[in-house]
Amino acid sequence: MAFEKRLRAIGAARYHDKHPFHQMLHGGGCSMTQVRAWVINRYYYQSRIPMKDAAFLSRCEDPQLRRIWRSRIEDHDGGISEGGGIRRWLKLAEAVGLDPDFVASTHGVLAGTRFAVDAYVHFVREKPLLEAVASSLTELFAPAIHENRIAGLLKHYAFADDSALSYFRQRLNEAPQDVRFGLAFVLDHADTLEKQDAAAAALTFKTDVLWSQLDTLHSAYVAPARIPPGGWDGREGVTGALDENPLRGAAE
């Protein structure tokens, strides 16, 4: 159907799998400092996803919709003993030689990362539910990037193993059901051209949120690297071997 094609075309043109930082990361072109910078900044996204889903739930009057949506929070937070996606992300942090407590503190997260991610949380808190659901539909395109990431990291980086990458494997199980529901909801509720335009704009906005996170990372940590005030310096929280020349000169 035409509207679904329109949504998929937004991903095909704008999803962050095309960003040069991801191409470097998945192709083995990142230094450990760059991998760590990505892990530190992306943690902020992970940490805010359940908060944006809680914001969504707080506005949802339909118990059936709340019942379905709340599994997203469970996926990321999990139970006390086993944890969820956030804990799996911190396993990745450990595997790349970072202190997980440092990563969880969000110290050193770039201002641009915070601005982009916070904009997503605010969007979901404030916009009509249809647009809030539509903004989650970038996940239509996420399984392919997770597959590529697993393969690319395993091929190119010594730290990568099943435990380090468990976050992405688990998302391959979780995302398809989220997105099946989200897409059906949007196709069903966007029953006027005006609502379709609004849903498409919400998805476009979300691709901007993702792209902007990688732009700010690239600007800070890829030569000619320019770490902004408050950005991680390449050393703090590192428990593994430092790169020989971790962005030296970049911050000075």
Ligand SMILES: O=C(O)c1cc(C(=O)O)c2c(n1)C(=O)C(=O)c1cc(C(=O)O)[nH]c1-2
């Ligand atoms: O690795 C990625 O490229 C990627 C992208 C996205 C996305 O498209 O927003 C999500 C995730 N991962 C992810 O792991 C995740 O849990 C997630 C939740 C959401 C959302 O908008 O609710 N997006 C994403």
